[in-house]
Amino acid sequence: MSGPSASLALQTLGIPHTVFPHAGEVTSLEQAARERGQRPEQVVRSILFRLAADEYVLVLVAGPVQIPWKALRRHFGQSRLTMATEDEVFDVTGFRVGTVSPFGLRRPVPVLIDQGVLHEADISLGSGERNVALLMKSADLRLALADATMVDLF
Numbered sequence: 001m002s003g004p005s006a007s008l009a010l011q012t013l014g015i016p017h018t019v020f021p022h023a024g025e026v027t028s029l030e031q032a033a034r035e036r037g038q039r040p041e042q043v044v045r046s047i048l049f050r051l052a053a054d055e056y057v058l059v060l061v062a063g064p065v066q067i068p069w070k071a072l073r074r075h076f077g078q079s080r081l082t083m084a085t086e087d088e089v090f091d092v093t094g095f096r097v098g099t100v101s102p103f104g105l106r107r108p109v110p111v112l113i114d115q116g117v118l119h120e121a122d123i124s125l126g127s128g129e130r131n132v133a134l135l136m137k138s139a140d141l142r143l144a145l146a147d148a149t150m151v152d153l154f
Contacts, residue, residue: 006101
């Protein structure tokens with residue numbers, strides 16, 4: 001087995017996927033989608049939020065939409081939550097901002113998946129390596145993240 005750590009984690013789970021190396025530097029979600037032969041709505045972002053001291057959650061959302069803070073606060077029953085800092089993202093996930101994947105995390109983190117992620121049959125997401133993506137079926141993402149909580153944030 002070789003490749004990005006997120007791909008190795010998927011291989012261990014027996015989840016089909018493809019590693020997609022970009023030819024150059026990826027600077028936007030729209031560019032990433034275009035080079036992968038996808039629409040922006042097919043690109044899944046994995047965003048780490050801090051709920052409390054040393055308590056985090058990874059939220060998966062599709063496309064370039066803005067995070068619905070009000071819906072997230074309501075879901076967690078908290079009046080405040082923040083996006084994790086770059087250092088926190090690396091410490092918790094083992095990945096740099098822009099490469100985060102829900103697979104192969106450094107430590108276990110609860111995962112929330114917005115329903116919109118499953119609206120597309122084919123999706124792509126971070127691999128843990130810069131300028132490299134994982135392409136897979138959304139049904140396989142759901143299978144691989146069976147313990148994740150499904151939410152409707154939008």
